[in-house]
Amino acid sequence: MSSSIRLSVLLLSALFVFAACGDDDFVDDIFDGEMDELVQTYADRYEANLSYPAATTRLDDFDDEAAYDFQEEFVEELVDRGDEVTGWKLGFTGDAPRPFGAPGPLFGRLLRSQSRASGSTIDISDTWVMGAVGVEVALIIGRDAEFELTDFPLSREQVLNLVEGIAPLTEFPELGFEEGLMGINYRDLIANNAGAKAYVLGETTPLSELQIDIDSIDVRIFRDDSLIGESFSGDALGSQVEALEALLRHLAERDVTLRAGSIIATGSLGGDLGLEPGEYRFEYEQLGTNTFTLVE
Known part of the structure; x- marks a missing residue:
């Protein structure tokens, strides 16, 4: 047998033994390398305001846990580049069936670079590839909180004791993917940090000064002085308390502490709402007004 044939046989034998032993370290290294490269791409695209490549079409076995791991790496990369986490966001808090096949609400992190003051003017094309306008409220956390999964369900009092204040908030998710909305699923949105891209935060009212139920705050929505919609604070998962508890459960699953001061x-x-140019005014019962202008 020639030396070249003998070498080929030895290599094939080694590969067979490697596979038979079930050693997945090499495969894991390849996956980690692909994920790291895609994380860098996401961070670059985020900063350049370009569409994301869908992670589900590029990474194998991309389940919910992998999607949240990817999100964490993505956010950590942005923090390494100088950004800062300011809080958390929930997405898909409406009634089922939810978009993109999501089985429940999605979670992501808010960042300092996304913050805009009430009254700001925001350029649509400079900020989003394909965005939307979400009418929301923000809960301001008053103290650190960390729970075990065995602590759930929490009482209403336990949840509200964490809340220091409440404020008007408009959140603008980014939905721009190279594959378009028909080519993604909810795990792609988890990966892109639940679409977090910008938010306008109004003035905070201490929860102790709120004179109506936290789920009964009426909101009126105006564009260019025309009333275009109405809502109320209890429309997120049916209750602000339920929404915050859902986030707390998610953080418990991932051994993450909710920090005081988080939005x-x-x-x-x-x-x-769609991203349409105009002057927007959102009037919140007892909380005041949140305003911004969208321009092209």
């Missing part, structure tokens, strides 16, 4: 965007109060 919690609890989900859209009704369907999202």
